[in-house]
Amino acid sequence: MEAAEFMPDEAVVAGIRKNIEIYEAGRASACRQVRWRVPVFLGLLLVFVVLVAWLFNKVADVNEQWFSTPHVFLYAGGFFAALLLYFLAIRPATRLQQSFRDTLLPIIFGFIRDVRYQHSVTPNSFDRLPRAVVGAFNRQSFDDIVSGRYEDFPFELYEAExxxxxxxxxxxxxxxVIVAFETIAPFPGILVATRRSNAVVGFFRGIFAGKMQELSSGDPLLDGDYEFRTDNVAAAQPLVSGRLAQALKWLHETWRDDPARVALNGSDGFLLLPQPKNFFELPAISVPLDYTKHIAPMIADMGAILATAALVRKTGATDGEA
Known part of the structure; x- marks a missing residue:
């Protein structure tokens, strides 16, 4: 399965371009609003602070002009008020970008059946993610979430920190990015493949993994990069030495920045792709949106990720099922 298979047809591209034109009209209007709102809001605040400070000078000691205790509190309050007013001033641009994402992302990914876009909510599949694949954490946040089905491939893709x-x-x-998907063949237990860590991190991960045992793929290079753990060694060993090893080698060539992680939990599969940038990031409101420069790469990345997940979901399948 190649990423090119996920690229939209000409009709979908035409629809995306039309929505970009609508967005551009709104973007230009929002930019004009921000240009006058920011200086006006902050300018009025500055005038207010200076005026009140001048009034404080009337009652302040001659040696504390502009720097008395009330002045200091005034300046501190003015600073926080400036931050608040700045975000209020750029609110039209922020609203426009989010509303555009709500409208455009389902259109961009029109090749996905039953596509659904959400933002800043807990994904349905997150509770089923084996904690051994990430280790201990006590805070979580989510950004964009896209779910749907491509042919017989149901998935949920979300940005997580x-x-x-x-x-x-x-x-x-x-x-x-975390991609959750339904595997072709359920795995009888939990199996995780994570990047090999140093001795200290590995020790604490081992404690967190509980009764899970470590096993080897038999490939020195792969075992040097990855740590495999499972609660069902008998069922996991053929996968770790077979299709999962092949998938991880392909992932290593495709995702070079930071090793991808894989987890199987019954019929749920998870592909974790570390990356610092926002996967669905749109340019700043001051930058005109361009399909070729901003949208097409996003679609290609989504296609590559889905193609990778489709490969991983075959891990436990027989030759006939795959």
Missing amino acids: LRQGSGKGSSTVFKG
Whole structure:
């Protein structure tokens, strides 16, 4: 399955271009609003702060002109008010971009049957994701979520960031795209393939994995990059030495930045693709939207990810089923 198979036909592309034209008209209007709203909102606040500070000078000690305690509180309040007013000023642009995503993303991915787009909600499949594939985390956030079915391939794709700890001491456990899908053949248990970590991280991951056992694929290079754990060694070993190993080798060639992770949990399969950027990111409101530059690469990336997930979901299938 090639990514090109997922590219939309000319009719869909024409519809996308038409929606881009509508968006561009709204974008130009929003840009004009932002251009006057930001300086006007912040300018009025500055005038207010200066005026109140001047009034404070009337009652302040001569040695504390502009820097008395009330002045300091005024400046601090003005700073936070400026932040609030700035976000209020750019709100038309923010609203436009999100409404455009709500409208355009289902059209972009029109090759997906029953396509559904959501934003900033917990994906339905997330609770079934084996925690051993990511490790311990206590905070989670989600951005864009696209779900649907391509032929006989139901899936849910979402952007996720998982973090452990709080404040400055927190660390990112995973940030990227997670694809959940229905496997062709259910796996009788849990099987995870994660990047091999250092001894300390591996020790804590082993504790978190509980009774799961580590096993080897028999390929020195693959075992050097990946750590395989399962609660059903007998069922997992043929996969780790066979189709899963082949899929991971292909993933290594396709996803070079950070090794992809794979998890099987019964009939649920998960493909985790680490990446720092926003997968469905649109350019800033000041940048004209272009199909070739901004939309086509997004569709190609989606096609590549679905093609990869389609390969992984065959891991436990027989030759006849695959």
